[in-house]
Amino acid sequence: MLNFTVGPVMSEPDVLEIANRSTPYFRTPEFSEVMLDNERMILEMLNAPKNSRCVFLTSSGTGAMESMVMNILNENDRVIVINGGSFGHRFVELAELHDRPFTEVKCEFGKQLRREQLDGLEDNTALLINMHETSSGVLYDMKMVAEFCKENNILLLVDAISSFIADELDMTELGAAAVITGSQKALAVQPGVAVMALTPEALRRIDENKEVCMYLSLKQALQNGQRGQTPFTPAVTTLLQIHTRLQGIISRGGVQEERNIIASVAADFRNGIKDLPFEFVSEFPSNAVTALRPVNGHAKEIVRILKDEYQIWGCPNGGELADEVFRIGHIGHITKEDNQKLIDALHDMKERSLL
Ligand SMILES: *Cc1c(COP(=O)(O)O)cnc(C)c1O
Numbered sequence: 175m176l177n178f179t180v181g182p183v184m185s186e187p188d189v190l191e192i193a194n195r196s197t198p199y200f201r202t203p204e205f206s207e208v209m210l211d212n213e214r215m216i217l218e219m220l221n222a223p224k225n226s227r228c229v230f231l232t233s234s235g236t237g238a239m240e241s242m243v244m245n246i247l248n249e250n251d252r253v254i255v256i257n258g259g260s261f262g263h264r265f266v267e268l269a270e271l272h273d274r275p276f277t278e279v280k281c282e283f284g285k286q287l288r289r290e291q292l293d294g295l296e297d298n299t300a301l302l303i304n305m306h307e308t309s310s311g312v313l314y315d316m317k318m319v320a321e322f323c324k325e326n327n328i329l330l331l332v333d334a335i336s337s338f339i340a341d342e343l344d345m346t347e348l349g350a351a352a353v354i355t356g357s358q359k360a361l362a363v364q365p366g367v368a369v370m371a372l373t374p375e376a377l378r379r380i381d382e383n384k385e386v387c388m389y390l391s392l393k394q395a396l397q398n399g400q401r402g403q404t405p406f407t408p409a410v411t412t413l414l415q416i417h418t419r420l421q422g423i424i425s426r427g428g429v430q431e432e433r434n435i436i437a438s439v440a441a442d443f444r445n446g447i448k449d450l451p452f453e454f455v456s457e458f459p460s461n462a463v464t465a466l467r468p469v470n471g472h473a474k475e476i477v478r479i480l481k482d483e484y485q486i487w488g489c490p491n492g493g494e495l496a497d498e499v500f501r502i503g504h505i506g507h508i509t510k511e512d513n514q515k516l517i518d519a520l521h522d523m524k525e526r527s528l529l
Pocket residue numbers: 181234235236237261304305306307308333334335336356359
């Protein structure tokens with residue numbers, strides 16, 4: 175199967191090889207070394223400010239979203255939540271569940287967030303945003319959001335789960351206090367680990383807030399992380415894969431180089447389907463994903479036929495949009511040759527009047 179979903183995605187051979195071996199014991203200096211190395215490499219790739227830290231939670235990306243809401247925010251915050259699709263909606267649900275007072279800013283599906291939508295919200299204390307709203311493919315105007323937050327002294331918390339590596343992301347430039355990502359997106363290893371980078375400002379908040387959870391506690395994660403360990407048994411194999419993957423990125427020229435590859439694979443795909451009856455959903459697409467609206471509908475059926483008849487996984491949308499929109503991911507171990515197989519399959523479906 176060729177995997178064009180947005181995660182889990184295909185991995186490189188040296189990453190796959192790690193999953194073939196038995197999981198090693200982890201309370202060892204050797205594993206601690208790997209973890210400290212992971213922390214250092216992630217912070218470097220994000221250009222995190224001095225004295226930032228990075229923790230690795232054994233959870234899916236949503237675990238890090240929830241941990242951020244629980245540990246960095248408190249009940250006295252006034253939070254702006256940007257909601258342009260299913261991942262923005264998840265932050266709304268989390269803010270509600272954990273009683274963080276919030277104002278929801280709704281974005282039309284596929285549309286960019288505009289500065290005017292933030293007018294009147296200057297008096298808030300924090301802002302939660304999914305830098306790339308993966309359900310619609312929109313990459314938000316982070317420069318504008320960062321400026322708004324800086325001007326108004328608002329804590330910027332960024333879900334970059336599908337943007338890390340794929341899109342331009344500089345923590346220092348953004349002034350973001352926390353950035354999260356997940357192992358199964360552009361990190362392109364097995365699912366199971368969520369990564370959170372934290373600036374001294376976020377660290378101070380975590381320290382001052384009272385403990386409200388145990389498994390997703392950042393206090394505990396940070397404390398154990400100082401010696402390269404985790405409070406509980408982590409997804410050891412996934413963490414070893416992250417290590418190999420990060421080293422690979424660095425040895426091939428760094429995160430910018432990797433981003434260029436993803437961008438060129440995305441451009442190649444978008445170019446190859448221009449003559450097909452699809453509308454591009456996103457006004458401002460991330461490099462990670464292309465969300466498509468088939469002019470004649472049947473998005474779900476298109477994904478099924480690709481899977482059953484062409485051995486290609488595309489990514490269906492959920493909820494009300496299931497039949498309207500589907501997505502093609504450009505992250506993971508994908509080449510332009512792989513793209514061509516997908517482009518050919520879609521053209522063949524057009525010939526067969528299936529589009
Ligand atoms: C994938 C993703 C998540 C988290 O998904 P999990 O299934 O919990 O790993 C969160 N936010 C964004 C923007 C994502 O792309």
